[in-house]
Amino acid sequence: MNRLAKLTFTELKLFLRDPTAVFFAVVFPPMLLGILGAIPAFREPSEDLGGQRVIDLYVPIMIGFVLAMLALSVLPTYLATYREKGILRRLSTTPVQPSSLLLAQLAMGVGMALVAVTLVLGIGVVVFDTAMPGQLLGYLVAFVLAAAASFAVGLLIAAVAPSGKAASGIGSILFFPMMFLAGLYFPREVMPEVLRRIGDFTPLGAGVQALQDATTGAWPQPLHLAVLAAFAIGASLTAAKLFRWE
């Protein structure tokens, strides 16, 4: 346990020395929320959005952004680079097994996600008076499942990518359509029905909608929770089957 804590701490230090990753995963999402909130029209309730404000909708979208960066980009790039450089193999000659490094990366990613999510929620609530989650338990369930689904897809990318560069490429290719369906470019509430329907079946689309529903006080829809659970289980089992340590 002590070894795992030490590895996690080392991974955290390495992540903090990577300014681009820190900026896009931790600094950019709350900053973008701040920029959007600076536009007066986005702080006005809109009838198109069922009386909600644009800024309200962007809180869960930014949480989706954080998960997408950390789980789909940072995690697979690091792990595939570690495999490419023989670091995982090197570890298997020591008393620590390479799976510990994978766990350390996951722990670091989840920890940074919690920091960034706290920043997003905090700025929303304090600066723009967005709502605290109305259905708190539902919100926590939705967040845990959304994180599990995203990191499972990230592990799957790390499993199939032959190199760190390839992993980072696959991560970016997935990032844009997934964030589009999650509402980054225009919120799901104003999407055509067909796009919203497709989004329901993606980890970030389902995740953002589940968080959104729980914010307004409703229990997340079973469909979205089922989609998240299916991704979490399916992708992690496939990743476990395909993952190579060398």
Add this chain to the structure above:
Amino acid sequence: MSVIEVEHLRKRYRDVVAVDDVSFTVERGEIFGILGPNGAGKTTTVEIIEGLRTPDGGTVRVLGLDPRRDGAELRQRVGAQLQESELPDKLKVWEAMELYSSFYDRPADWRRLLEDLGLADKHDTKFGKLSGGQKQRLSIALALVGNPEIAVLDELTTGLDPQARRDTWELIDGIRNRGVTVVLVTHFMEEAERLADRVAVIDAGRLVAIDTPAGLVSRLDSGQRIRFQPTTPLDDWILTELPEVHSVQRSGAQVVVTGTGDLLQAVISVLARHHVVAAELRMEQANLDDAFMALTTHEERS
């Protein structure tokens, strides 16, 4: 006492036989070289010893343990330096040492190790900023940080410049003096000749010879060769009479004598007795390079 016992080891990858019936033992405290051309099966052999690969046949005992079954204990007691293995570019030297030392039950003092390996002034440098030689030394330090009884070093000096290579050799001598048994995989003759107490020569997956470097060289027929230019005419028989001499040949004005034993001494005294002065006298000795070529090229022909 043997610390590594390998018997009838076999390993194949699909239709390629990587290791074919290899047997040897490594004694405590020695530097044991495993020498062979690229792709000969050297790395596969040591990876089986390290427990990274499962053999298809034969037995391997390391410190009396089975690398597959008792892997957890062996990883505490065997340090490894792998071919082409790196660290994260942004990890600092001291962080790597501290992290790796935390993996072991009885780690060495990593600060002293850095001093011994001449890395003390690189303490705070990131891995990506180290030179090739420094990375290699750090890799050796990491292999030793667990206070291992055996250190397996694979292609230690590949890619290093001659000075860095010589410095690294000094270090390996130092490791032996700590009482650590060293298994050294290499394709450099000079490295094996300089460092190893005994050498196993592996070619195309088979063990072709196992001996001291000098022993391997003495297996060659024409062990020594002397060239000189006689200042006065010389009859061959005064040389061929000598028991040390195998052959005498003329090449232009030069006489080339091959033989074994105290060849030089014998030739010089007989020349002196006949008042012949040998000008431009040169002695050529077969080295491990020649022995290696003789051992491995005849394998290739079959």
